Amino acid sequence: MDYNIPQVEQASISIHNSSERFPIRRIYCVGRNYRAHAIEMGADPDREDPFFFMKPADAIVENGATISYPKMTSNFHHEIELVAAIGKGGINISLNDALNHVWGYGVGIDLTRRDLQNQAKKAGRPWDMGKGFDKSAPCTALRSVDDVGHPDTGTGSIWIKVNDEIKQESTLDLHIWNTAETINYLSGFCELMPGDLIYMGTPDGVGPVVSGDTMKGHIDGVGDIVINIA
Numbered sequence: 001m002d003y004n005i006p007q008v009e010q011a012s013i014s015i016h017n018s019s020e021r022f023p024i025r026r027i028y029c030v031g032r033n034y035r036a037h038a039i040e041m042g043a044d045p046d047r048e049d050p051f052f053f054m055k056p057a058d059a060i061v062e063n064g065a066t067i068s069y070p071k072m073t074s075n076f077h078h079e080i081e082l083v084a085a086i087g088k089g090g091i092n093i094s095l096n097d098a099l100n101h102v103w104g105y106g107v108g109i110d111l112t113r114r115d116l117q118n119q120a121k122k123a124g125r126p127w128d129m130g131k132g133f134d135k136s137a138p139c140t141a142l143r144s145v146d147d148v149g150h151p152d153t154g155t156g157s158i159w160i161k162v163n164d165e166i167k168q169e170s171t172l173d174l175h176i177w178n179t180a181e182t183i184n185y186l187s188g189f190c191e192l193m194p195g196d197l198i199y200m201g202t203p204d205g206v207g208p209v210v211s212g213d214t215m216k217g218h219i220d221g222v223g224d225i226v227i228n229i230a
């Protein structure tokens with residue numbers, strides 16, 4: 001019997017200075033992880049535990065890509081974020097051990113159909129169509145921990161420009177929940193596995209991009225990302 005079962009390609013992302021690729025299992029994203037961004041979204045950052053949403057693994061987009069303006073939105077936003085890549089899985093990972101589970105880091109953009117996200121919030125519906133759409137997760141080639149250490153244990157800067165105009169600018173120490181705390185907390189809900197990415201949340205200054213725009217993002221020590229909108 002031949003069922004003609006289609007083969008599905010494993011989603012993956014480049015590794016800095018390597019021809020090997022990092023296979024992606026899941027993409028977790030932390031919501032409202034900078035005080036000023038939580039406030040600009042109308043939330044109270046002092047009353048919240050971290051919360052998470054997800055994007056499909058194949059939403060990943062390589063650095064340097066030109067993507068189409070997505071369907072079904074007229075308010076398409078950039079969110080520059082540190083991305084942590086899990087190399088060793090675990091459940092109920094302790095705070096002290098958490099960073100030993102990280103393989104490396106990248107610079108990501110959590111692309112968002114803000115109008116769909118806002119409609120979903122208002123209706124008490126899931127965010128998936130606002131957050132987890134095709135090509136919604138650009139990320140640079142990952143750099144290993146041996147190469148970059150753990151960026152949000154320091155005060156490195158994170159910023160994004162649209163057409164050379166600075167839109168978001170902050171530092172990594174201002175994460176409300178740092179990478180270790182996030183892994184500790186998230187691994188209480190889900191077993192983390194090698195290949196999981198965590199988009200660590202964005203500073204304030206999120207805003208729209210339109211066709212023809214170029215986004216240039218940077219995180220000290222981690223890299224630079226450039227994404228064009230066709």
Ligand code: MN
Nearest residue numbers: 079110201202
């Ligand atoms: Mn985000």
